[in-house]
Amino acid sequence: xxxxxxxxxxxxxxxxxxxxxxxxxxxxxxxxxxxxxxxxxxxxxxxxxxxxxxxxxxxxxxxxxxxxxxxxxxxxxxxxxxxxxxxxxxxxxxxxxxxxxxxxxxxxxxxxxxxxxxxxxxxxxxxxxxxxxxxxxxxxxxxxxxxxxxxxxxxxxxxxxxxxxxxxxxxxxxxxxxxxxxxxxxxxxxxxxxxxxxxxxxxxxxxxxxxxxxxxxxxxxxxxxxxxxxxxxxxxxxxxxxxxxxxxxxxxxxxxxxxxxxxxxxxxxxxxxxxxxxxxxxxxxxxxxxxxxxxxxxxxxxxxxxx
Amino acid sequence: xxxxxxxxxxxxxxxxxxxxxxxxxxxxxxxxxxxxxxxxxxxxxxxxxxxxxxxxxxxxxxxxxxxxxxxxxxxxxxxxxxxxxxxxxxxxxxxxxxxxxxxxxxxxxxxxxxxxxxxxxxxxxxxxxxxxxxxxxxxxxxxxxxxxxxxxxxxxxxxxxxxxxxxxxxxxxxxxxxxxxxxxxxxxxxxxxxxxxxxxxxxxxxxxxxxxxxxxxxxxxxxxxxxxxxxxxxxxxxxxxxxxxxxxxxxxxxxxxxxxxxxxxxxxxxxxxxxxxxxxxxxxxxxxxxxxxxxxxxxxxxxxxxxxxxxxxxxxxxxxxxxxxxxxxxxxxxxxxxxxxxxxxxxxxxxxxxxxxxxxxxxxxxxxxxxxxxxxxxxxxxxxxxxxxxxxxxxxxxxxxxxxxxxxxxxxxxxxxxxxxxxxxxxxxxxxxxxxxxxxxxxxxxxxxxxxxxxxxxxxxxxxxxxxxxxxxxxxxxxxxxxxxxxxxxxxxxxxxx
Numbered sequence: 001x002x003x004x005x006x007x008x009x010x011x012x013x014x015x016x017x018x019x020x021x022x023x024x025x026x027x028x029x030x031x032x033x034x035x036x037x038x039x040x041x042x043x044x045x046x047x048x049x050x051x052x053x054x055x056x057x058x059x060x061x062x063x064x065x066x067x068x069x070x071x072x073x074x075x076x077x078x079x080x081x082x083x084x085x086x087x088x089x090x091x092x093x094x095x096x097x098x099x100x101x102x103x104x105x106x107x108x109x110x111x112x113x114x115x116x117x118x119x120x121x122x123x124x125x126x127x128x129x130x131x132x133x134x135x136x137x138x139x140x141x142x143x144x145x146x147x148x149x150x151x152x153x154x155x156x157x158x159x160x161x162x163x164x165x166x167x168x169x170x171x172x173x174x175x176x177x178x179x180x181x182x183x184x185x186x187x188x189x190x191x192x193x194x195x196x197x198x199x200x201x202x203x204x205x206x207x208x209x210x211x212x213x214x215x216x217x218x219x220x221x222x223x224x225x226x227x228x229x230x231x232x233x234x235x236x237x238x239x240x241x242x243x244x245x246x247x248x249x250x251x252x253x254x255x256x257x258x259x260x261x262x263x264x265x266x267x268x269x270x271x272x273x274x275x276x277x278x279x280x281x282x283x284x285x286x287x288x289x290x291x292x293x294x295x296x297x298x299x300x301x302x303x304x305x306x307x
Numbered sequence: 308x309x310x311x312x313x314x315x316x317x318x319x320x321x322x323x324x325x326x327x328x329x330x331x332x333x334x335x336x337x338x339x340x341x342x343x344x345x346x347x348x349x350x351x352x353x354x355x356x357x358x359x360x361x362x363x364x365x366x367x368x369x370x371x372x373x374x375x376x377x378x379x380x381x382x383x384x385x386x387x388x389x390x391x392x393x394x395x396x397x398x399x400x401x402x403x404x405x406x407x408x409x410x411x412x413x414x415x416x417x418x419x420x421x422x423x424x425x426x427x428x429x430x431x432x433x434x435x436x437x438x439x440x441x442x443x444x445x446x447x448x449x450x451x452x453x454x455x456x457x458x459x460x461x462x463x464x465x466x467x468x469x470x471x472x473x474x475x476x477x478x479x480x481x482x483x484x485x486x487x488x489x490x491x492x493x494x495x496x497x498x499x500x501x502x503x504x505x506x507x508x509x510x511x512x513x514x515x516x517x518x519x520x521x522x523x524x525x526x527x528x529x530x531x532x533x534x535x536x537x538x539x540x541x542x543x544x545x546x547x548x549x550x551x552x553x554x555x556x557x558x559x560x561x562x563x564x565x566x567x568x569x570x571x572x573x574x575x576x577x578x579x580x581x582x583x584x585x586x587x588x589x590x591x592x593x594x595x596x597x598x599x600x601x602x603x604x605x606x607x608x609x610x611x612x613x614x615x616x617x618x619x620x621x622x623x624x625x626x627x628x629x630x631x632x633x634x635x636x637x638x639x640x641x642x643x644x645x646x647x648x649x650x651x652x653x654x655x656x657x658x659x660x661x662x663x664x665x666x667x668x669x670x671x672x673x674x675x676x677x678x679x680x681x682x683x684x685x686x687x688x689x690x691x692x693x694x695x696x697x698x699x700x701x702x703x704x705x706x707x708x709x710x711x712x713x714x715x716x717x718x719x720x721x722x723x724x725x726x727x728x729x730x731x732x733x734x735x736x737x738x739x740x741x742x743x744x745x746x747x748x749x750x751x752x753x754x755x756x757x758x759x760x761x762x763x764x765x766x767x768x769x770x771x772x773x774x775x776x777x778x779x780x781x782x783x784x785x786x787x788x789x790x791x792x793x794x795x796x797x798x799x800x801x802x803x804x805x
Contacts, residue, residue: 031687035694039353041710041721042432044728053427081345081352083483092499151534163534164339164526166501253526255500263342263527268687 008292012285019281020071023274024064032056033080033268054080067274076278077271081264086271089260090279096166097256100179100249101241103172107180108187108237113230115184116191120199121218131188139185147178147251164253175252179245183237190233194226201225227298235291239284334519336798339526339535339544343500348483349467350421353430353711359545359796360503360523365467365488366401368414369460373800375620375713375792377460381414381468381489382448390455390748395448401512403470404493411442416471418450426479433462433712457748461622461712464793491516491799500525505798513799521798536561536781543782545796549607552779562782566790567611569620570709570776571718574668578732578769579697582652587645589768592652592703593631594638595675596668602774605663610774615761616708616719618775620792623715623744623757630765638675651678655701657689665705694728707776713793715757716745723769732769 034051051057058066070077076086115135119128154174155163162171198204199222207217246258253259257276264272340359345352349361370380382395401409418440421428436456443449452459473487486494491513492505502524507516524541526532533551535541537558547555552563574596576589583589602610614631617624642648652672656665669679682701684692692699710717720741725733737760744756764770778794787802 030685031691033687035687035690037353037429039430039433039711040708041717042429043721046432046435047728049424050427050429050431053424083346083348083351083480089499096500148530151531156534156537159538163538163540164531165524165540250527251531253524253528253531255498255525259527260500266686267345 005289008289012289015285016278016281020274020278021064023277024067024270025060027268027270027273028060028063031268033270036267037081076275079269079272081267081269081272086275089272090257090275093255093257093260094279096254097242097245097258099172100175100245100254100256101238103176104180104183104241104245105234105238107176108183108241109234111180112184112187113191116188116193117195117218117223119188120192120195121214123196135185135188138181141181143178143182143247144251146181147174147248150174150178151251166255171254175245175248175254178252179241179248183241186233186237187230190229191226194229195222198222198226224298228295231291231294231298235287238287239280242280242283335522336518336520336543336801336803337522337524337541338796339524339532339541341525341527341529341532341546343525344497344503344523346483347486347494347497347503348469348479349486349488350417350426350428350430350469351479351483355794356545360505361467361486361488362490362795363492363505363521363798364486364490364494365469366409366490368395368417368463368466368468371464371713371791371793371795373789373791377464381409382463385460387748388449391452393450393452393459394443395450397446397448398512399446401489402510403473403489404487404508405470405473407470407472409468409470409489411444411446411448413468413471414448415440415442416474417466417468418448420469420474421466430465433465436462455746455748457745457750457753458712458714458716461714461717465711492521495520511799516799517802518798533781536783539783543780543786543788543801545780547779547781549605549609549779551781552609553607555781560784562784562786564780564782564786564788564790565609565777566792567618567620567775568709568778568794569618569711569713569792570707570778570794571613571616571618571772572610572774572776573616573706573708573722574771574773575693575700575704575706575722575729575731576769576771577697577700577702578767580700580731581698581702582647582650583702585645585647586767587641588647588650590631591638591641591645591647591675592672592677593768593771594634594641595672595677596771596773597633597671598773599633601664601667605661605667606774606777609777609779611777613772613775614765616722616764616770616772617715617761618792620775621710621713621715621718622750623719623753625754625758625761628758628761628765631768631771635675642676648676649678650676651680652702654679654681655689655692655704656681656683657686658683659686659689660705660707668705697731700731709776709794711793715760716741719757719760719764720745723764730769732767734763734767737763737767 034047034056038047038050079086079089082089115131119131122128151163154161161174165171203221204217207221208214245256246262249256249259250262261276340356342356344357344360345354346357347361349365366381368380368382369377372378381398381401383398385393385395387393397411397414403409418437420426421430422434422437436452437450438453439451441449468489470487474482491508491511493508495504495506497503502522505521507519509515526535529548529551532544536544555561555563576592577583578589598612602608602612615628654665654669665681669681672679693704708718721727722729723732723737724730724741725738740756740760744753747753778790780790785803785805787804788800
């Protein structure tokens, strides 16, 4: 087990490093922020002088070495646009992103998994169709549309919820639903497939033959076995929820990392983009690692097979 | 009778309660901006959202009144000593938020700070004609420029005064996060990405500010900003499009506030490369464009036709230059004459420009016999190509230019003076006029030079004025405010009137 962990960790560091390198070069090859910073009418001399002052006139490999040296010292640099350490800018957004992702995950799992189980256990019953329709709708409606529609209905017309921003728990409801709907569909489909798969296995028939009620068989045995693929999906979805909230955060003016990412990319604020990429890749890596460990907890076969 | 009396009493009561509520609720004004401030240090960042906030925290050396005239603020008066020297009398009795008095030393410090290359201010180009600033006595500042510089006062409208002692004590980074100014509002909190709250300075030298506090919120999506207005979460929102402005009309509680700005919507035409090197082709482009349709159909009237690359809000604007009016028959004839029917011209654009405008122009040009190839790229790439070599700059592109100085020198000089990064045009006669206009302080002479310069541009067409841009705000009915040509957002000039 420790060896497994160490190799996974090395893998994770390598992955993160690779992602950072790619982002570093792609960002720089597409132009620097100087042209966006100067007012209109600045002359070539002013532009060149500012470029020199900010260090963007250095050869790209030297900039890369500087960046690596900083990374080794856990320094992400100072944003050239905001003149504040990139880490401070990122850190102020993380709580909002975690809150939104957490709430969205509650929506996704809380609705998705029961919907999937119901569709699997009561296959072919009349209510499977409408549930399936909702699941498909959640997957195919673009978030910017559901977001605006929800604002129109719940904020402008009914006045139940605030239209934007962060003031208390009620503010997270609409963004969480808008963001969670897509994952909800994924969870529902995965849960349905996994449960259908398990229902056909021998132990289910054996349990029923021993006189257990179908409800007990499903609750005690099927769900536990079906949860492995759901946990895998959950790991991937958490990554998506943390990194993929750009549209939702823009529509609802939610000050998370997605919104920051789009602003930083538009203004070519390299150091902030790099900080975001570093954070998101670390989240992916850590969550996937956690999922691997969780399998072992859920399924003794994995636990004993490995050690 | 009794019933009617009861009703009247009830109505009066209800009205007075509503009145009381209106007054207490409006202690705070809430403003939706599309972006967070990049910096609150006024010498560091230059974008509309940042200065919409920090201009309320700081006073400027001079400012513009509602009619656009340059009037005193921190400088009480000024005197041109000779062509390159000007002295400012600094107002007494102005206090920074920390209680210390604003002195001539602070003004000198502010000027020296922004022209110091080590500060890396992107605004350096606006102030670098200033070579020195000195406090000649306790209330006098003497400033010298490299050469006679007619746009100096227009640039100083943007010079915010920062406290020397505080900046030196805390350093630039801390000052950016905890700015101290002398303006009508002081910073209470800055929650990055969420918003900024300001508190009124009750003993502000110009009088009591109209709102006890102001909450600037960051709302990137324009549809959400409109929803915030409709639900009462925001009292005023910045940067609406023409379509949203029209939509607000259906809501009796809301209003659209707009003003023609100093920003000029123009088309660049490359005179140094490609088919547009031929002046007849450039004139054909000019005659193919129907500005009125663009403004009525796409801008919903939020734009004003212009026939030069300058707005009436700028010094140097000359009425009635004429020429290059919409005339498709003439455009077709010119194209035939130039042997350029079906000439292929490239139209460079980026997401910063309204796609519908780009496509409408494409269609107008195709109708007279051009083939127009729209090339879309990200904005930094667009800027790099537009400012780069003539053969990379494309045949035509759009621009929305504002020098934030309301002077022709900040517009047609960088756009068309040969040698400038934006110019894809070279005409020594034009250069002579704009050079002369920037080196004399005599306004009448300057106007003569600019008239000649615009007449040359009318014949050579290296660019085409399309419309004067409007700034559009959405607001609650109760807000009384007239937006200005320089897109200043001074809370102090607003009033709440239920």
